[in-house]
Amino acid sequence: MTIHAWFSEWGDRKKKYARTPEKFMSADRFASSGVGIGLPAIVQKSTFSFRNVKDGADRFLGVSKSGERPFARIYTRLGNPTTEYLEKALFQLDCQHIIDAALAADERRPTIASLVCSSGMGAISCTTMALVKSGDEIICGSVYGCTDSFFRTLEKFNIKTHFVDTSVTDNVKRILEENPKVAMVFLETPDNPTLKLSDIEAISHLTEPRGIPLVVDNTFATPYLQQPFRLGADIVIQSLTKYVNGHSTSVAGVVIGPYEFMSNYLFHIYKDFGPTPSPFDSWLNSQGLQTLHLRMERVCASALTLAKRLEKHPKVARVYYPGLASHEHHQLALKQMRHAGGMIAVELKDGFEPGRRLMDYFASYTTPAELAVSLGSAVTYFQHPASMTHAAVPENVRLERGITPGLVRISVGLEGVETLWDAIEEGLKLAYS
Numbered sequence: 001m002t003i004h005a006w007f008s009e010w011g012d013r014k015k016k017y018a019r020t021p022e023k024f025m026s027a028d029r030f031a032s033s034g035v036g037i038g039l040p041a042i043v044q045k046s047t048f049s050f051r052n053v054k055d056g057a058d059r060f061l062g063v064s065k066s067g068e069r070p071f072a073r074i075y076t077r078l079g080n081p082t083t084e085y086l087e088k089a090l091f092q093l094d095c096q097h098i099i100d101a102a103l104a105a106d107e108r109r110p111t112i113a114s115l116v117c118s119s120g121m122g123a124i125s126c127t128t129m130a131l132v133k134s135g136d137e138i139i140c141g142s143v144y145g146c147t148d149s150f151f152r153t154l155e156k157f158n159i160k161t162h163f164v165d166t167s168v169t170d171n172v173k174r175i176l177e178e179n180p181k182v183a184m185v186f187l188e189t190p191d192n193p194t195l196k197l198s199d200i201e202a203i204s205h206l207t208e209p210r211g212i213p214l215v216v217d218n219t220f221a222t223p224y225l226q227q228p229f230r231l232g233a234d235i236v237i238q239s240l241t242k243y244v245n246g247h248s249t250s251v252a253g254v255v256i257g258p259y260e261f262m263s264n265y266l267f268h269i270y271k272d273f274g275p276t277p278s279p280f281d282s283w284l285n286s287q288g289l290q291t292l293h294l295r296m297e298r299v300c301a302s303a304l305t306l307a308k309r310l311e312k313h314p315k316v317a318r319v320y321y322p323g324l325a326s327h328e329h330h331q332l333a334l335k336q337m338r339h340a341g342g343m344i345a346v347e348l349k350d351g352f353e354p355g356r357r358l359m360d361y362f363a364s365y366t367t368p369a370e371l372a373v374s375l376g377s378a379v380t381y382f383q384h385p386a387s388m389t390h391a392a393v394p395e396n397v398r399l400e401r402g403i404t405p406g407l408v409r410i411s412v413g414l415e416g417v418e419t420l421w422d423a424i425e426e427g428l429k430l431a432y433s
């Protein structure tokens with residue numbers, strides 16, 4: 001079994017500071033932390049002059065007297081002040097309770113850190129490379145197509161992935177019991193695109209005693225809807241491209257995790273692989289954070305309204321939305337999420353053809369919404385997972401996961417919900433005419 005050297009110290013701190021009976025930061029505090037103290041300056045520089053030779057040498061040693069991240073003022077591939085601002089704001093939202101509890105207990109060393117990457121995939125691939133080595137194994141749930149294909153690529157480096165439905169906790173238990181070489185469990189919840197939920201708390205009680213890091217991709221939920229550290233996750237990843245940016249104007253990702261892992265393992269991979277975000281993109285994401293709570297409230301309310309109406313529509317065979325009482329994981333959604341999110345998946349009657357017509361309808365400039373991949377934007381997006389986001393997943397695996405030819409995914413945006421509903425009804429009428 002791979003025992004990560006940093007895990008024993010973290011395991012102890014996690015029990016003391018990270019798990020909480022409260023599932024979320026209060027909405028009021030979240031809003032205040034997200035809006036923060038303003039926006040950072042855009043430091044559009046690749047290199048930074050040192051105060052003197054000792055200052056330069058200290059920074060390379062990871063030491064800084066001014067309290068900033070030392071590497072954020074050496075060379076932008078290693079860090080940048082604008083990105084550092086975003087990193088702080090992001091980890092405050094997910095982990096302020098950990099920092100507060102550690103300080104109250106007089107911990108002398110930092111407990112938690114974050115690193116912003118140039119994409120969500122940059123965050124996922126660097127984290128994985130920092131956690132596994134040749135001969136190790138991974139457990140992976142039903143995930144985004146490129147995450148899935150990345151784990152398949154790792155086979156050529158002798159890293160095997162067990163792809164399982166992590167929404168059934170016993171699947172994870174069985175694989176852990178049968179495979180002592182598992183060095184990482186990776187899941188998305190809600191997952192992409194069928195919106196199944198995995199029980200983070202229950203799975204963490206399987207991984208924690210074995211010293212195996214539980215990595216949660218929190219992109220669909222954001223820290224506003226779900227705070228995985230409080231539930232027992234060890235590392236949390238987000239594609240910032242989606243809800244944090246909120247307007248589809250940049251691509252970025254973040255990793256938040258135990259300080260020792262971040263500084264002594266992940267950072268080395270990050271600086272050598274080089275998935276550096278641009279300072280301007282970090283500024284855009286800092287701006288997006290200021291309205292994240294408002295946008296999430298709005299998209300969740302609209303998605304719930306649309307999901308309830310779609311469920312009653314005669315041309316709709318099935319609606320996947322965790323906020324519906326009919327959803328298989330509705331109770332878990334109530335337990336671990338503030339609201340059920342802004343993503344809906346719909347299986348139309350008669351398979352692909354009506355779905356294609358509906359999506360083509362939304363491709364027109366005269367309708368609200370767009371035919372596009374990605375999610376979390378002000379604009380509603382319709383897309384076809386089987387031929388788009390999940391095209392890289394082998395067909396038999398897609399079908400097993402419910403990614404059928406007739407499945408349409410909707411990322412609900414900020415348009416008026418009645419206007420959107422009128423357009424959906426009109427699109428469905430055309431799709432079946």
Ligand SMILES: Cc1ncc(COP(=O)(O)O)c(C=O)c1O
Nearest residue numbers: 119120121144192219239241252
């Ligand atoms: C759940 C999830 N994780 C990760 C990613 C990858 O993010 P990025 O496109 O920023 O690399 C995506 C992209 O769609 C996603 O949906």
